[in-house]
Amino acid sequence: MAKKCVDCGGKLELVKGAYKGIAYSAYRCTSCGEEIMDMEQADSFMKSAEKARQVTFSKWGQSLAVRIPAQVARRLGIKNKQTGKLFYEKNGFRIVPTPA
């Protein structure tokens, strides 16, 4: 891993961010702000991007609902009427099923 920015020679620091909602880690130059990934970081980002699914928000009364694909629900063991917790995050939210 290079210790210096290839553009300006500045110092690199490890940062975490999100691009189009997909979390990543990279090295950011403290001088020019350029971000670079090593192969391991790029591979991790690609794997997360491949797992991301397109969903549609649909009106349900005054609220909006998201359909969870059956294979995702099965994989996570989520059953009809099971509860979960909604956590608000900077650019969206995360739902964690309450163990049945």
Ligand SMILES: [Zn+2]
């Ligand atoms: Zn730089």
